[in-house]
Amino acid sequence: MTGHGMTGALMAIDVPAALAEHAATVEQAIDTLLPLPDGHERRLVKAMRYATLGGGKRLRGFLVMEVSALFSVARASAARVAASVEMMHAYSLAHDDLPSMDDDDLRRGQPSTHRRFDEATAILAGDALQARAFELLADVNTHSDPLARCELVAALGLASGSRGMAGGQMIDMATEGQALTHDEVTRLQALKTGRLIQYSAEAGAILGRAAGPLRAHIAAYGRDLGAAFQIADDVLDAVGTTEGIGKTAGKDKAAGKATVVALLGVERARAQAVMLASQAARHLTAFDGRADRLRALADYVVSRGH
Amino acid sequence: MTGHGMTGALMAIDVPAALAEHAATVEQAIDTLLPLPDGHERRLVKAMRYATLGGGKRLRGFLVMEVSALFSVARASAARVAASVEMMHAYSLAHDDLPSMDDDDLRRGQPSTHRRFDEATAILAGDALQARAFELLADVNTHSDPLARCELVAALGLASGSRGMAGGQMIDMATEGQALTHDEVTRLQALKTGRLIQYSAEAGAILGRAAGPLRAHIAAYGRDLGAAFQIADDVLDAVGTTEGIGKTAGKDKAAGKATVVALLGVERARAQAVMLASQAARHLTAFDGRADRLRALADYVVSRGH
Numbered sequence: 001m002t003g004h005g006m007t008g009a010l011m012a013i014d015v016p017a018a019l020a021e022h023a024a025t026v027e028q029a030i031d032t033l034l035p036l037p038d039g040h041e042r043r044l045v046k047a048m049r050y051a052t053l054g055g056g057k058r059l060r061g062f063l064v065m066e067v068s069a070l071f072s073v074a075r076a077s078a079a080r081v082a083a084s085v086e087m088m089h090a091y092s093l094a095h096d097d098l099p100s101m102d103d104d105d106l107r108r109g110q111p112s113t114h115r116r117f118d119e120a121t122a123i124l125a126g127d128a129l130q131a132r133a134f135e136l137l138a139d140v141n142t143h144s145d146p147l148a149r150c151e152l153v154a155a156l157g158l159a160s161g162s163r164g165m166a167g168g169q170m171i172d173m174a175t176e177g178q179a180l181t182h183d184e185v186t187r188l189q190a191l192k193t194g195r196l197i198q199y200s201a202e203a204g205a206i207l208g209r210a211a212g213p214l215r216a217h218i219a220a221y222g223r224d225l226g227a228a229f230q231i232a233d234d235v236l237d238a239v240g241t242t243e244g245i246g247k248t249a250g251k252d253k254a255a256g257k258a259t260v261v262a263l264l265g266v267e268r269a270r271a272q273a274v275m276l277a278s279q280a281a282r283h284l285t286a287f288d289g290r291a292d293r294l295r296a297l298a299d300y301v302v303s304r305g306h
Numbered sequence: 307m308t309g310h311g312m313t314g315a316l317m318a319i320d321v322p323a324a325l326a327e328h329a330a331t332v333e334q335a336i337d338t339l340l341p342l343p344d345g346h347e348r349r350l351v352k353a354m355r356y357a358t359l360g361g362g363k364r365l366r367g368f369l370v371m372e373v374s375a376l377f378s379v380a381r382a383s384a385a386r387v388a389a390s391v392e393m394m395h396a397y398s399l400a401h402d403d404l405p406s407m408d409d410d411d412l413r414r415g416q417p418s419t420h421r422r423f424d425e426a427t428a429i430l431a432g433d434a435l436q437a438r439a440f441e442l443l444a445d446v447n448t449h450s451d452p453l454a455r456c457e458l459v460a461a462l463g464l465a466s467g468s469r470g471m472a473g474g475q476m477i478d479m480a481t482e483g484q485a486l487t488h489d490e491v492t493r494l495q496a497l498k499t500g501r502l503i504q505y506s507a508e509a510g511a512i513l514g515r516a517a518g519p520l521r522a523h524i525a526a527y528g529r530d531l532g533a534a535f536q537i538a539d540d541v542l543d544a545v546g547t548t549e550g551i552g553k554t555a556g557k558d559k560a561a562g563k564a565t566v567v568a569l570l571g572v573e574r575a576r577a578q579a580v581m582l583a584s585q586a587a588r589h590l591t592a593f594d595g596r597a598d599r600l601r602a603l604a605d606y607v608v609s610r611g612h
Contacts, residue, residue, distance in 0.1 A: 040480045041473035041497070048468065095433060100425035119406035120479050123429065127401060127436065128472035134440040135463025138456040146452040150444040153459050157441025162354065166434035167347035173426050174346045191347070 010292055015300040018066075018293050019057050022082070025075070026061035027053060029083035033136060043117070047125035048132070051113045052090040059229065059301070060085045063200035064207075066294050067218055070287060071208020080142045081152065081207060084133040085200050088156065091126035091133075092165055092196075098122060101173065104251070130160075143207060151206045159199035168192025172257065180258040188258065189230045190223075197226030217283050221294065224280035229301045231273040234259040236304065238266055273302040316598055321606040324599050325363050328388070331381070332367035333359060335389040339442060349423070353431035354438070357419045358396040365535065365607070366391045369506035370513075372600050373524055376593060377514020386448045387458065387513060390439040391506050394462065397432035397439075398471055398502075404428060407479065410557070436466075449513060457512045465505035474498025478563065486564040494564065495536045496529070503532030523589045527600065530586035535607045537579040540565040542610065544572055579608040 034049050036042055061082035068078035097104040097112035098119060105115050114122035136142060137152040158164060168191030180188065201222030205215040237252050238261045252259050261269040277298040284291045340355050342348055367388035374384035403410040403418035404425060411421050420428035442448060443458040464470060474497030486494070507528030511521040543558045544567045558565050567575040583604040590597045 037468070037473075039493075040477040041468055043480055044468050044473055044476035091433075095429055098426075098429065100429065120404075121476065123401055123404065123406065124472050124476050124479075126433070127397075127466075128468040130433065130436050131463045131467030131470075131472065133463075135460050135467060138444070138459035138463065140456075146456045149456045150446075150452045150459075153444035153456075154441050157437045157439075157444065160433075161437030161441060162343070162347055162350050162434040164437075166430050166437065167343075167350055170350035170427065170430050171346040173430075174349055187345075 010296045013296040015296050022062045022065045023058035025079050026058050026082045029079040033083050047117045047121045048129050051094040054108050060200040064203050067201050067204025068207050071210050073207040081203050084136045087129045087133040091129035094122050094126040159195040164195035177256040185258045193230045194226035198222035217286050221280050221283040224276050228273045228276035231260045231269050232302045234261045235270050277302045316602045319602040321602050328368045328371045329364035331385050332364050332388045335385040339389050353423045353427045354435050357400040357431050360414050366506040370509050373507050373510025374513050377516050379513040387509050390442045393435045393439040397435035400428050400432040465501040470501035483562040491564045499536050500532035504528035523592050527586050527589040530582050534579045534582035537566045537575050538608045540567045541576050583608045
């Protein structure tokens with residue numbers, strides 16, 4: 001599917017290499033921003049680092065870095081925000097994997113945080129990662145304008161709380177085994193994963209003090225990209241192997257999870273992901289060739305694993 | 307013990323009434339700031355409200371309100387910050403009570419959040435309360451100056467993360483059953499409960515854009531008050547009844563928890579709390595009679611239950 005409707009310039013972009021490049025920057029930032037202390041709290045920070053530094057594509061960090069570049073934001077600022085978003089994402093994974101939640105022993109091919117440490121430590125590590133993310137965003141080193149910092153904090157709070165990520169996870173758990181409509185599944189996923197992906201793109205526009213209409217385009221891109229990504233992820237869960245995707249495959253179906261794949265089947269779900277990815281890219285028409293990596297990413301997220 | 311060394315003006319202050327007055331304001335603010343949504347995430351917000359609106363002295367909210375009044379901060383601003391701090395405190399209690407942590411079925415005489423709902427919901431409610439607290443602090447309605455809002459966010463992140471509340475809880479769990487020195491116990495408690503109490507006082511000074519030295523006095527007051535409060539709380543745990551304190555009594559000793567009471571015995575621990583409370587009050591000499599309720603509070607926290 002890769003390349004459908006893509007220009008030569010886009011096809012020439014090596015998205016995995018671009019992801020890897022930013023991932024290295026973001027890993028480095030996280031490493032610096034989570035120094036190991038002495039004392040008995042060292043175990044906590046070890047768990048925070050384990051949960052956050054375990055690799056991964058760093059899709060969210062990539063979005064912060066690329067959108068920031070579009071608005072000529074200093075790389076160091078963007079990297080701090082990218083690190084903060086990845087800390088939030090990591091905290092949510094550490095908590096979602098807990099026995100009382102999704103009860104998953106594997107994450108990125110490694111023992112999940114509560115398996116490597118213990119439940120209490122995994123809960124506390126998630127809690128402390130969240131606190132650290134907000135602390136970093138509000139710090140003067142993140143942006144010289146305190147209003148930009150406040151916007152970063154307020155928008156992250158909204159994207160990750162009851163009206164965002166945590167709300168989505170609650171819906172997911174509360175409706176397990178129930179038949180949801182297509183609209184309900186779409187809303188569940190928009191909250192659970194969409195809002196934080198959208199935030200990641202918007203954060204670059206906030207850092208760049210982008211004008212309202214440009215910020216709205218970026219937000220719409222992030223929203224549709226997030227939706228496309230989630231459906232593609234559910235397709236991978238349905239057709240992939242545990243080894244290939246680094247986490248337990250086939251879990252959604254086994255758990256009776258409401259996904260677009262469960263509702264529409266693999267082929268129609270895949271087609272919808274492709275449609276959403278094209279729609280995401282179309283929100284970028286106001287931007288020049290500097291947005292090509294974001295355009296190529298939209299294609300990439302729906303063609304992984306094929 | 308009440309009244310030792312206190313002037314007539316201080317003795318005339320009815321601290322429980324003052325606490326109740328601010329508690330009503332803070333409860334009202336929390337109620338407004340956590341509206342119940344429709345949809346399946348309603349359960350999450352119900353749990354957030356259950357964890358936060360269950361009563362309690364609202365010591366942290368009181369500190370925000372009283373220190374804010376000292377610096378002529380608008381009551382509505384102070385109430386928002388007080389609500390945010392109480393949300394953070396409530397999230398920490400909901401998580402601390404979990405089976406994998408302190409495994410406590412009772413909180414303020416009621417089933418703890420995971421007993422009233424379930425573990426997953428209690429974890430998510432805590433997560434979402436934390437996100438909401440930071441979101442509120444960064445919001446323009448909290449303070450007109452974005453720099454003040456950033457300071458509130460950054461200081462709360464520091465007070466509640468690995469170098470504060472979460473770090474303290476980690477130390478507490480990691481050292482259970484171990485013999486700690488007096489210095490180690492003091493540091494554990496400074497992180498676990500002291501930092502957030504100190505923050506509560508400081509937040510009022512941040513809201514009031516207090517000059518550096520005045521803010522430092524308030525911070526020192528909060529630090530010593532927090533230390534006094536924690537020791538007094540441990541004394542209550544050792545000598546109180548489950549009915550009287552609204553949570554399971556005698557748990558510290560049963561769990562082999564390191565407390566000042568365990569190290570020094572009840573009487574010497576109580577004497578140390580009194581000493582710290584006097585020290586807290588002495589940090590307020592730069593302030594006039596408007597700080598009398600804060601002075602009276604210092605006496606009150608070490609004379610509860612006698």
